[in-house]
Amino acid sequence: MTLTLRLQHDVHTQAKPTDRAMQTAVMFGLPLDGTATHTVIPPIELTLSPGQLVFVTGVSGGGKSTLLRLIAQAIEGQAPDEAPALVLGDQLPALEDAALVDALATPEGGTSAAMPHAELKQVTHWLSMAGLNDAAVMLRSPNQLSEGQHHRLRLAQAMATAQRSTASWSVLLLDEFGSTLDRFTAAALARSVRRWVGRSNVSAVLATTHDDLLEPLAPDLLVELTPGGQCQVHHRS
Numbered sequence: 001m002t003l004t005l006r007l008q009h010d011v012h013t014q015a016k017p018t019d020r021a022m023q024t025a026v027m028f029g030l031p032l033d034g035t036a037t038h039t040v041i042p043p044i045e046l047t048l049s050p051g052q053l054v055f056v057t058g059v060s061g062g063g064k065s066t067l068l069r070l071i072a073q074a075i076e077g078q079a080p081d082e083a084p085a086l087v088l089g090d091q092l093p094a095l096e097d098a099a100l101v102d103a104l105a106t107p108e109g110g111t112s113a114a115m116p117h118a119e120l121k122q123v124t125h126w127l128s129m130a131g132l133n134d135a136a137v138m139l140r141s142p143n144q145l146s147e148g149q150h151h152r153l154r155l156a157q158a159m160a161t162a163q164r165s166t167a168s169w170s171v172l173l174l175d176e177f178g179s180t181l182d183r184f185t186a187a188a189l190a191r192s193v194r195r196w197v198g199r200s201n202v203s204a205v206l207a208t209t210h211d212d213l214l215e216p217l218a219p220d221l222l223v224e225l226t227p228g229g230q231c232q233v234h235h236r237s
Contacts, residue, residue, distance in 0.1 A: 039229035058225035085165035089174040130156035190216035
């Protein structure tokens, strides 16, 4: 099972010719008589498949979040019988106010009865993979967690949602991966996610400015973006 996506994104802008805008254009030698086109994501081709990890990195403003949105839109545009399930890490429903071992037991962490609750062993596995393997923490409710623990809980919820999908495979998109964590914890979490992806029917696309996660993530595909609309795609040999 593979999915090849051809992606590109340009932004078209046109400034109103006010006195200030004209002065600024003259100052920097820029035209102000038409629409300017700025390339955010140049034409690239990404092939996704189950068990694959894609790492998107680059400086702030380089287009990482834009690329994730393009991937989501491309997947949503696929024929229903061909598209993998799409899990957006920043659009997961709020968890119910219950112990984490209960809140994470339903397909999306809520009260849905669409499929049976996950076994306790599976729930604790997802929590452990996300760095929440302390038994005392597992018995807390979401509103009793620190910011860093909340970040890890959202990861556990994303993994649970992706892995429990009824589709043949899933694509999980996570922006700002590890951004709120200390670097030691972020690296440990990256290694855990790498192991989980390799053993699952999920393709994970993780984006962050922190290129120190390259080694622990060991991605199958590395996408490097710059603010100038440049992009380099590296495949693991």
